Amino acid sequence: MTAPVSLRNRTIVLVGLMGAGKTCIGRRLARRLGLPFVDADDEIVKAAGTDIPEIFRRLGEAAFRDGERRVIARLLQGPAHVLATGGGAFVHPATRSLIRQRAVSVWLRADLDVLDRRTRGRSGRPLLEGGDPRATLAALMAARAPFYGEADVTVESDDVPPEKMVDRVLQALAALAARPATPGAAAPAATSGAAVDATPMATPPAQAADRAAAVRP
Numbered sequence: 001m002t003a004p005v006s007l008r009n010r011t012i013v014l015v016g017l018m019g020a021g022k023t024c025i026g027r028r029l030a031r032r033l034g035l036p037f038v039d040a041d042d043e044i045v046k047a048a049g050t051d052i053p054e055i056f057r058r059l060g061e062a063a064f065r066d067g068e069r070r071v072i073a074r075l076l077q078g079p080a081h082v083l084a085t086g087g088g089a090f091v092h093p094a095t096r097s098l099i100r101q102r103a104v105s106v107w108l109r110a111d112l113d114v115l116d117r118r119t120r121g122r123s124g125r126p127l128l129e130g131g132d133p134r135a136t137l138a139a140l141m142a143a144r145a146p147f148y149g150e151a152d153v154t155v156e157s158d159d160v161p162p163e164k165m166v167d168r169v170l171q172a173l174a175a176l177a178a179r180p181a182t183p184g185a186a187a188p189a190a191t192s193g194a195a196v197d198a199t200p201m202a203t204p205p206a207q208a209a210d211r212a213a214a215v216r217p
Contacts, residue, residue, distance in 0.1 A: 106152065106173070109148065
């Protein structure tokens with residue numbers, strides 16, 4: 001199955017909590033569609049010159065989210081691709097609005113048991129460090145579900161094989177493309193020339209604060 005004709009020039013953005021399968025499914029979806037795959041967290045690490053736990057330790061979550069917003073805005077200016085975002089990215093109203101304008105969003109929705117099993121014991125997830133990871137996941141689910149629910153389509157992420165999950169995503173995208181246009185709905189923005197705060201930064205030489213900010217205008 002290929003992408004519906006009406007969606008072939010749109011970036012597909014995968015959203016959802018950590019452990020939902022955004023990177024695993026995103027890579028396979030991109031391969032199936034013949035599109036590049038981009039992981040927003042990897043792009044933040046490249047821009048910042050340090051890993052995400054270090055950004056959280058040195059500057060806190062707010063600084064990370066600002067860099068994340070800028071990186072995603074820059075990526076959405078480029079050609080169509082499949083983009084896996086961090087769990088908190090779609091919560092930011094500016095990021096959510098930009099994704100709505102320039103891409104198609106897919107919420108990979110998984111239940112708490114699945115998320116807990118997939119994330120337990122894995123490093124590199126600052127929000128799950130210390131305390132009770134399952135309780136933290138439950139709190140994040142409750143807080144973020146209303147925002148994820150604004151995605152264009154929702155696909156259940158459970159314990160089926162990854163290729164089956166890709167089939168589900170493609171079927172959901174086909175159903176989206178087949179929907180009648182909403183009267184008065186705004187047309188998608190072009191993928192270039194937009195006045196967004198998305199200029200990639202040059203990595204500074206030494207200051208950890210500047211490096212960890214991920215993107216500067």
